[in-house]
Amino acid sequence: MEENILSVQGRIFNIQRYSIHDGPGIRTIVFLKGCPLRCRWCCNPESQKYEKETMVTAGKAETVGRDVTVGEVMEEVEKDRVYYLRSGGGMTLSGGEFTVQPEFSGSLLREARNRGINTAVETCGFTRKEVFEELLPHIDTVLLDIKHIDGEKHRQFTGQDSTVIKENALFIAKKAKKLIVRTPVIPTFNDTLKEIREIAEFAYSLGTVKELHLLPYHRIGSDKYAGLGREYTMKNIAVPDKLKMEELLSVVNSTGLKGQIGG
């Protein structure tokens, strides 16, 4: 059994250490490849397709995506064990979307938990409910994106409706040990007081959610689109200023949630 779990394969495109804004403490983020959404502002466009692809970075072509075993990932995750223990940190699965590779994700999460390493996931929430049903017992913190309440606008900017996400949110809120809602603040998409209030009110209505993090839009990653031979459709959009973010923050706080800017 033990050996089986370690040899389960999955596809990742990066492992990033000393991550301190994605879940509690010092964390190592495992970025899985493949995502059901196509958010226009996505800062990791190379994460979206499950297939391996070539990206040009600083004039150099590199293959994005490699197949690894749970054992190999754990070897890398283990390197920062002392820092997790000292900070209450651990491993975070991000992406892409961890639910796209449920067997691999589930094995990683189980293995980490067995070793006493805290687990977190960053998710868009778009998947079959059964996947969450199976994986939630192995997750300490869920960081769930709620990007928009309106289904049509959600589809327009991410490629998918928000209905499934909202249903899953309700389910996660009931079952998860800890759920934090995060909202990327994207001008032209969801940066009005009304839209943010709707999201915050929805999050509050879930009952178990205490925190909502507003993540201001940034352009880091926009160069990757060219590197992948794709067009970046958000290039004329300004980064939200501090004043604007604080305004939105007070809207979040007014719903009874504890808001914060940044992860």
Next chain:
Amino acid sequence: MKFRTEKIAKSDRIPKLVKALFEKMPEIEPDRAVLLTESYKSTEGEPIITRRAKAFAHILENIPITIRENELIVGSATKAPRSCQVFPEYSYEWLEAEFDTVASRSADPFYISEETKSILSEVYKYWKGKTTRELADSYMSHDARTAFEHSVFTPGNYYYNGVGHVTVDYPKVLAVGYAGIIAEAQARLDDIKQGDPDYGEKYHFLTAVITSCKAACDYAKRYSALAAEMAGRESDPERSRELREIARICSRVPESGACSFYEACQSFWFVQMLLQTESSGHSISPGRFDQYMYPYLKKDLDDGKITYEKAQELIDCIWVKLNDLNKCRDAESAEGFAGYSLFQNLIAGGQDKYGRDATNDLSFMCITATEHVFLPQPSFSVRVWNGSPHEFLLRAAELTATGIGLPAYYNDEVIIPALQNRGLTLEDARDYNIIGCVEPQKAAKTDGWHDAAFFNMLRPLEMVFSEGYDKGQLIGKRTAPVTKMSTFEEFLGAYREQMNYFIELLVNADNAIDRAHAERCPLPFQSSMVDDCIARGKSVQQGGAVYNFTGPQGFGIANIADGLYAIKKLVFEEKKYTLDYFRKALEDNFGKPTDEKMSEKLTAKVVKALAENGTEITEELVKAVYREIRTNKCSESEKAGYEKLLSDIESLDKYGNDSEEVDTFAREMAYTYTKPLEKYKNPRGGTFQAGLYPVSANVPLGEHTGATPDGRLAFTPIADGVSPAAGRDKKGPTAAANSVSALDHFIASNGTLFNMKFHPSALRGRSGLESFVALIRGYFDRKGSHMQFNVVSRETLRDAQKHPENYRSLVVRVAGYSALFTTLSKGLQEDIINRTEQQSF
């Protein structure tokens, strides 16, 4: 609440005192040199220890004294703030040679008046043939001097200056005053037997102790009289009252034991500044200030005699005074110790001698003082162990987040056993403090000679390729030509052989200098406050301390590890290149032009030589020389080959990325320096112990080092401390920390130095600070010894280079100390900017 953690407000006095410090450029003052020489002339033929004591007394009796505006703690070594005295008994030729350039040089310039120049020129006539430097020269072997001249190592610090690097028995002076120490020396004097073989030596030493301690008491009384006189003239009644209080205190301490916190502060300060008048040695480190000062604070607080605010103001005043002292070094040393630093290391927190946590309210107030004064001195440090209070480390992290580069963090869990391994008792090891940059020792019992030399670990590697030759001269071991080496072990064997050879020469040089200090500059005042000098009847310099060490520093670990790893992989495993090709590539600097800054320096040298030969110097000629130096003569195909080699080196794993194979290699390579050194003895009856850090010498000594197999180009900076080479650690702070912790920090018991640079965003907010503290704790769990941080963005530093006038108070961490960024030389500024900046994700 166990501790009073809330911040105490800053008194209005502090910004005024700080401002006054920086109103003028530091200046060289001649008074001490003149008085010293007068005294020496009148004591010819007497025992050296007596002459030293009489000279000290003569200086203190006559040197101009001053109480600066708004001061509560008094005692200044110079008339003008941040100025310096001169110490011709150690060496003087360099200053005489630099009379016309010392005010305009790039690192640590000092103003010197024409009058001072002529006074010093007169004084210097007396000193020819009488300095420690000259005596050291005659004790040094020919081979050692050659290696020194060829920059394999430099013991320049103690060669040109006093040794310093000591923490004396402050608590003893606070408790019993110099009157108590005089009584102790007198009792010992009454005790020694006239039939003892060393009666004379002991007699003169103990008498010298008494003379020196009396001189210190009398010096304080001069301040008492001056304060009383100023109080009489003072129109502001508040200031007049302050001056009368100063007069009262200086009439009591340091002669008697301190009866209040204020008296303890003033007594402490006299000890601190007088040690730096007796000798030019730096790193006179206050040590565990929060421990020995606390009983006085607590008593006054309990008795309602002082408020936290008043106590904080006094501590802040001491912090300002620590920045008032200064030292002028020769131009080359100034680059190695850049930033006008005196490395007065003061440490808070940690365990007591029984192994219990010793953090107290004063530990927190030390952090506040550094925030209030916001200057590089003291070199503020904190001790960390598994039982350190979290709130203390969080508060320290807040100070780090300001970007001042302070405090440095030290790991009790490594340092205590490391010191025990060197023969300290468990209680003494637990009570350690830090000297200067990163060197641990037990206060009041140790003469550690902690900064004995810098040893450039890359130069012996160059010698492997050149068969021991440098600039046409055989200076190392004549090892086999690399063309004859068929295994990596042979290559490594040759490196070890070169290392062992130069380490022995380093020991020779250090011991020569050590003897010279014992013979020509024993220090009776310092020795009065270090055990067991009085009992043994001999000075620190003659081996009077309980623990004696010599600690020279090796540096370049990262380059050596990466370079030898490259050779192992590319030559012996992948067989892509031959050793001879590597040799040629290094000789050709990988086909790259000579570093721009270095080319300018070399051009100046050549032009000077031409001028001396009578060649007429024209602008054309200078340009032609420069062009010649800057042009790499390799053919295009050679250059293309070297490009390929560089790119192959680049793609190998590097130290700093948590790669087990390279890190293990780094550990082994560090042993090539740390292990052979352990077996050597010094003349004071102690042993050698290695440190791994360069202070800031990695930049100037890099200028004497050709290209290295890790891809480092000729004359560029060498990696600092045990940190990864600049820009080569790419996996974030935990990966870098893991690599560094792979070294054996226990054996490098003279200290290791790990620099990390953070972008301010990484320490933002509570969670940023918490993660930062966890990073330190994690590194220490993995048995790292020391960590220090620069938290300032690259953009800020670039802007400070462009507009220094806007950044006069920007403090950055250089090596084992902080300094004002704008006072550093361009090369060092670049080195700091180029350190890998750790971002948070």
